[in-house]
Amino acid sequence: MSEQAVKSAPGSNRRDELLKIAAELFASRGFKNTTVRDIADAAGILSGSLYHHFDSKESMVDEILSTFQNELFGAYAEIVAGSADPRAKLEAAVRVSFEAIDRHRNEVAIFQNEADYLGTFDRFAYLSDRNLQSRDVWLTLLGEGVRHGTLRQDLDVELVYRFIRDTVWVAVRWYRPGGKLSHHDVADQYLTILLDGITA
Amino acid sequence: MSEQAVKSAPGSNRRDELLKIAAELFASRGFKNTTVRDIADAAGILSGSLYHHFDSKESMVDEILSTFQNELFGAYAEIVAGSADPRAKLEAAVRVSFEAIDRHRNEVAIFQNEADYLGTFDRFAYLSDRNLQSRDVWLTLLGEGVRHGTLRQDLDVELVYRFIRDTVWVAVRWYRPGGKLSHHDVADQYLTILLDGITA
DNA sequence: CCGCTGACCAAACAAGTGCTTGGTAGGCTA
DNA sequence: TAGCCTACCAAGCACTTGTTTGGTCAGCGG
Numbered sequence: 001m002s003e004q005a006v007k008s009a010p011g012s013n014r015r016d017e018l019l020k021i022a023a024e025l026f027a028s029r030g031f032k033n034t035t036v037r038d039i040a041d042a043a044g045i046l047s048g049s050l051y052h053h054f055d056s057k058e059s060m061v062d063e064i065l066s067t068f069q070n071e072l073f074g075a076y077a078e079i080v081a082g083s084a085d086p087r088a089k090l091e092a093a094v095r096v097s098f099e100a101i102d103r104h105r106n107e108v109a110i111f112q113n114e115a116d117y118l119g120t121f122d123r124f125a126y127l128s129d130r131n132l133q134s135r136d137v138w139l140t141l142l143g144e145g146v147r148h149g150t151l152r153q154d155l156d157v158e159l160v161y162r163f164i165r166d167t168v169w170v171a172v173r174w175y176r177p178g179g180k181l182s183h184h185d186v187a188d189q190y191l192t193i194l195l196d197g198i199t200a
Numbered sequence: 201m202s203e204q205a206v207k208s209a210p211g212s213n214r215r216d217e218l219l220k221i222a223a224e225l226f227a228s229r230g231f232k233n234t235t236v237r238d239i240a241d242a243a244g245i246l247s248g249s250l251y252h253h254f255d256s257k258e259s260m261v262d263e264i265l266s267t268f269q270n271e272l273f274g275a276y277a278e279i280v281a282g283s284a285d286p287r288a289k290l291e292a293a294v295r296v297s298f299e300a301i302d303r304h305r306n307e308v309a310i311f312q313n314e315a316d317y318l319g320t321f322d323r324f325a326y327l328s329d330r331n332l333q334s335r336d337v338w339l340t341l342l343g344e345g346v347r348h349g350t351l352r353q354d355l356d357v358e359l360v361y362r363f364i365r366d367t368v369w370v371a372v373r374w375y376r377p378g379g380k381l382s383h384h385d386v387a388d389q390y391l392t393i394l395l396d397g398i399t400a
Numbered sequence: 401c402c403g404c405t406g407a408c409c410a411a412a413c414a415a416g417t418g419c420t421t422g423g424t425a426g427g428c429t430a
Numbered sequence: 431t432a433g434c435c436t437a438c439c440a441a442g443c444a445c446t447t448g449t450t451t452g453g454t455c456a457g458c459g460g
Contacts, residue, residue, distance in 0.1 A: 033232045033317065036448060049408050057448065113313070117233065151399060159381070159389050162374055163367055170366040181359070189359050197397035199351060236418060249438050251419065
């Protein structure tokens with residue numbers, strides 16, 4: 001997040017409510033495609049009133065994304081630092097990701113759809129940083145797996161990283177919490193395919 | 201595409217040029233996020249002049265997407281109708297998709313990013329139709345594979361379909377024609393992972 | 401009851417949006 | 431040479447955008 005402040009207290013109830021509403025809209029329509037009037041309408045207030053709580057539309061996404069990212073990367077860091085074997089670590093990282101989709105659908109969706117665009121602004125440079133950091137996490141885990149002999153030696157880890165990253169995160173487009181499949185189910189099925197393939 | 205007409209001849213050179221420029225911008229910045237002035241600037245003309253060639257900004261995406269979709273689904277239809285064995289058909293479908301990413305990056309990107317939003321308009325209803333049609337293609341191929349004994353019996357084909365679809369198309373975000381890996385290479389590696397997994 | 405604060409409204413602003421209008425210039429064809 | 435067509439310009443219109451400003455009002459601590 002960036003420097004200057006917030007007008008209401010950070011713990012404020014209404015504020016969080018508004019952020020949640022904004023996140024919902026940003027996720028489903030896109031950031032640029034959501035107007036401050038849309039947000040205000042959904043909240044039952046006038047657009048100008050939003051500026052009592054936030055100093056810009058950008059501040060809203062900023063806060064939404066940075067809060068989520070901090071939580072997620074905390075979880076990754078724990079896994080990497082842990083002492084489990086390479087395969088277990090890889091599984092854990094996948095499970096944590098699907099869990100994030102379950103618990104923070106909107107945030108994940110916004111990040112997926114807008115990171116490229118927002119990343120070009122100074123204010124959102126941390127998004128690109130986080131992307132690189134996430135690449136490090138996956139490459140480390142995959143590298144450990146290959147060196148350890150758990151994973152195939154002929155893998156292009158860079159490519160595998162991209163496949164995993166994409167497949168995992170893009171699931172946010174169809175996964176719905178409370179649906180037929182829990183995020184545990186989805187993670188199980190995905191790991192089965194990823195680790196052993198789909199052939200009989 | 202929709203009913204009414206085009207002002208220039210369909211084969212017109214300049215027209216195609218402008219569509220190409222528009223596609224590039226729509227793909228990289230998003231449809232809503234690209235202004236007609238952006239397109240005109242990139243083409244070296246004034247924004248109003250675009251309306252000599254097209255009757256709206258929507259018409260431009262419409263033409264870009266529908267042209268691409270028709271080509272792609274022609275290729276799918278050939279594969280499904282073919283007489284190859286299930287595994288070969290599945291491989292062919294994957295390869296055709298990566299080839300599409302190679303040859304029509306912008307179109308694929310636009311479809312990936314805007315289909316949900318555009319699909320809500322009557323004019324773009326065909327996008328949703330195509331989505332269902334593509335689901336049919338993959339489910340058919342996967343079903344044949346399972347029945348034939350080529351693929352594992354315990355697969356949730358609906359889920360596998362989503363994973364394949366997402367992984368394949370989302371590659372448009374990082375794949376660059378002329379890069380280190382050709383679309384053949386990418387397809388090979390992907391099929392290896394998909395069919396046999398990443399474990400040793 | 402005073403003053404303060406958080407949450408909001410009403411109205412407007414400049415900048416940007418997609419699109420329209422009337423016109424011009426060059427080239428092709430009859 | 432006349433008429434037409436393609437490609438464009440110059441200017442502007444109606445509307446939407448994010449944001450600002452000055453003010454209202456209920457509740458609450460002192």
